[in-house]
Amino acid sequence: MGRIVKALPPDRFAVHGTNAEMRWDAMRGAGLLVPNDRFFVRDHTRTPLIDARTWRLRLFGDGLRGAPTRARAVEFGYADLLAMPSRTLDAVIECAGNGRALFASQQDTPMPGIPWGLGGIGAARWRGVPLAAVLERAGLRADAVDVLASGLDPDFVLDGENLGRVRRPLPVGKALDDVLIAYEMNGVPLPPDHGFPARLVVPGWVGIASIKWLGEIEVARRPLPSPWTTRMYRMSGPGHPPGGGPALTEQVAKSAFELAWDERVPLGRPVVLTGRSWSPRGPVHGVEVSVDGGASWRPARLRDGDTAWSRWSLEWCPDRTGPVVLAARAVDATGARQPVRSEPNDDGYLFAAAVHHRVQVT
Numbered sequence: 001m002g003r004i005v006k007a008l009p010p011d012r013f014a015v016h017g018t019n020a021e022m023r024w025d026a027m028r029g030a031g032l033l034v035p036n037d038r039f040f041v042r043d044h045t046r047t048p049l050i051d052a053r054t055w056r057l058r059l060f061g062d063g064l065r066g067a068p069t070r071a072r073a074v075e076f077g078y079a080d081l082l083a084m085p086s087r088t089l090d091a092v093i094e095c096a097g098n099g100r101a102l103f104a105s106q107q108d109t110p111m112p113g114i115p116w117g118l119g120g121i122g123a124a125r126w127r128g129v130p131l132a133a134v135l136e137r138a139g140l141r142a143d144a145v146d147v148l149a150s151g152l153d154p155d156f157v158l159d160g161e162n163l164g165r166v167r168r169p170l171p172v173g174k175a176l177d178d179v180l181i182a183y184e185m186n187g188v189p190l191p192p193d194h195g196f197p198a199r200l201v202v203p204g205w206v207g208i209a210s211i212k213w214l215g216e217i218e219v220a221r222r223p224l225p226s227p228w229t230t231r232m233y234r235m236s237g238p239g240h241p242p243g244g245g246p247a248l249t250e251q252v253a254k255s256a257f258e259l260a261w262d263e264r265v266p267l268g269r270p271v272v273l274t275g276r277s278w279s280p281r282g283p284v285h286g287v288e289v290s291v292d293g294g295a296s297w298r299p300a301r302l303r304d305g306d307t308a309w310s311r312w313s314l315e316w317c318p319d320r321t322g323p324v325v326l327a328a329r330a331v332d333a334t335g336a337r338q339p340v341r342s343e344p345n346d347d348g349y350l351f352a353a354a355v356h357h358r359v360q361v362t
């Protein structure tokens, strides 16, 4: 039985267990945003089917006035959310492990976990209610510290141990800044696989922060732990603190060609190479492309300046047959370039290096 509800045709997705990665060649010539039928899916277990008529979002904890308990939570129904002033936001959601397979293919340090290529990312137009507005309505106290969102999908069992609902805390500063409780994706109600009836969208942060199928939000005056901050989603291994570094927050800039791996490119004819780059620090300032494995770089032509990600293009006329390694690197809003090498870590998180993308000139 399928765990993901939507169709996963092989020309659009590469399936990894309960997860499906977007194929970048399926985005060639597509618009700015990733259509819902092409958006990647990361499910720890399976997509639950939730009835919006009986669904409730429950807020509780001592970070709210009156310190409501879970049993006496402040409740919002689907219609309550739809009735509140809405906000629309173009943003990417990207898995912390996006690019993990490149640690093996490009740096010779294979890492365990879902072997994402570069398709554990998507950009969409999200509409919903600012998390800040819901927290205010629920009676947020000025001294609240952490906001812990949990999903309604089944408990996550790791190596035989039940870790409970998929959940992760946000510091109140981020929660009040730009986080959305989204109920719409690209103009339609959230599809089941992407969190219907409501999910968080946490701009710039690792995808796990954007909890789908929201059920509960605990608000506390102390830091709230969850295995998704204390055990997973930290940088660990040689060069990192024992037990791992701090819980991951921001993603890293990346660039992708809208090409299949080992795609065939005809000899002696100009082709327009296209791709996209993104960064958690706002619009990318520039993109440089190499058609010689990173020996020399040329600026690409940028198409979108102030959106979730930027499309770019570069003309290239291949002049010999055989394998050619393309590469693209973004220059972010601080002037920083994607590095040549990504910092290894035991879980293969945050692959940051310019990706070597091999094509075959024939």
Ligand SMILES: Nc1nc2c(c(=O)[nH]1)N[C@H]1C(S)=C(S)[C@@H](COP(=O)(O)O)O[C@H]1N2
Pocket (backbone or CB within 6 Å): 039, 040, 041, 042, 043, 044, 045, 093, 094, 095, 096, 122, 150, 151, 152, 153, 166, 193, 194, 195, 206, 207, 208, 209, 210, 211, 212, 213
């Ligand atoms: N409840 C719940 N929320 C979740 C997950 C999940 O399995 N359960 N996966 C997280 C991870 S790891 C990622 S990368 C994003 C993926 O969002 P998408 O499936 O809509 O692309 O959702 C996050 N939110």
Ligand SMILES: [Mo]
Pocket (backbone or CB within 6 Å): 042, 094, 095, 096, 097, 207, 208
């Ligand atoms: Mo993820």
